[in-house]
Amino acid sequence: MDERVREHASVLVDWSTQIESGDDVVLSVGPDAHELAVAVAEKLGERGANLLATYDSNELQRAYLRAHDGEFEGSAEHELALYEEADVVLSIGGQRNTAAKADVPGETRQAYRKANAAMREAKYDTRWMSTVHPTRSLAQQAGMAYEEYQDFAYDAILRDWKSLAEEMSRMKDLLDDGSEVRVVKDGTDLTMRIDGRTAVNSAASVTYDSHNLPSGEVFTAPYATAGTVLFDVPMTINGEAVRDVRLEFEDGEVVSHEASQGEGVLTDILETDAGARRLGELGIGMNRGIDRFTNSILFDEKMGDTIHLAVGRAYDACLPEGETGNDSAVHVDMITDMSEDSWLEVDGEVVQRNGRFRWEAGFEG
Known part of the structure; x- marks a missing residue:
């Protein structure tokens, strides 16, 4: 594993969300974010936090939304309950296709967003944090070689955050x-x-x-x-x-x-x-x-x-x-x-x- 992946995980757990022993953590993982998720899970285990991992796939969401009748009322209540019990929500992006949901109708998107409003508010009440694992799809979207994109991403992520805050x-x-x-x-x-x-x-x-x-x-x-x-x-x-x-x-x-x-x-x-x-x-x-x-x-x-x-x-x-x-x-x-x-x-x-x-x-x- 690239040592920068472990450093990324350390920033997430120690600086970004300051996870402590006993914290209930929801870890949302994109399909190509496996390496970073493993490094984060290791840190959470060392810390004594409680981990529940979920799978966040744009292709999966596309299939669901395109097949649905568009009436989403009450569809997010189980996810709402999950976030209401969480202390921390970590979202690690890493999609295989950044345009996977491009053909989902606009009215379906609108209905889904509105139905999920309470769930989003519950998430925002936690110590939530979003990041991405450098992936080949993001490198392609940026018009960069994969190794070049990794260097770019870690230059942005692995900063002296305390000095920048000042x-x-x-x-x-x-x-x-x-x-x-x-x-x-x-x-x-x-x-x-x-x-x-x-x-x-x-x-x-x-x-x-x-x-x-x-x-x-x-x-x-x-x-x-x-x-x-x-x-x-x-x-x-x-x-x-x-x-x-x-x-x-x-x-x-x-x-x-x-x-x-x-x-x-x-x-x-x-x-x-x-x-x-x-x-x-x-x-x-x-x-x-x-x-x-x-x-x-x-x-x-x-x-x-x-x-x-x-x-x-x-x-x-x-x-x-x-x-x-x-x-x-x-x-x-x-x-x-x-x-x-x-x-x-x-x-x-x-x-x-x-x-x-x-x-x-x-x-x-």
Whole structure:
């Protein structure tokens, strides 16, 4: 076994979820994530945690969803019970075909998401964490040789997370103290309110209210969004290629949308429910271990030269206690490249220009 697989498992168990003896752990494993799952299971055994492993296959889900009549009410109650009893949920992605569910009808996806809302909330109440094992399908999607992709993935995952958390705290402080964010570049001029929100320093650990590995972003829950944004980073959403998404916002809501490719899947997302037309997240990528786009949202949205916005559900960690943010059955991230001819403002002050933050070498105010 590649020693980096064991290091990945150690980060998941020790840093990301801080698993202790007696914790009840649900381990969701993709078809090609076997090696990492074995390494995690070994760590859990050493720790004295209780393990229940489940199989997460996109091909299996495709078969189920395409054969179903679309009436999913009550179908997730057994999974809900599982998560209600869990302390930790670890999801290890590793699919054989990243586009396996591309031909599942949009209305079926919508119905399934809505029926699973309570199950998702129960999962979010645990110390949950999502990661991926570097696979050949992800390497192919990224246009990279498998060995090259492994090096790329581990450069992003095996970081000095404590040091990165300290750096990202600068951006967190700016957002926590700010009232308005403006994003400007060719095709984009967007403003949003952030006052009254708490930014999350997403350093790949539940201690920081962070639930992805790799991570390396600071995010908050914006509102009162106005203007236009162009998402120019290629994406795969629900197994379909999506390119050059343009959204126009008025009074916090998407009033028009278009895409040069994949507009149908975008429409399906926005029509899921009322909250799907509002923003749930503004995220600012800060992981310099990610140096190229790979058509994987888990990596691309953390890249230091990007920002991303998610339509749909807002995370409770960003909201005042007792306040309910934007609610939706979806949370779909889309990315814009900020490396050239662009800037990010907080209350009129430029804090990032052309991908460089104001505390980094090369920043031009």
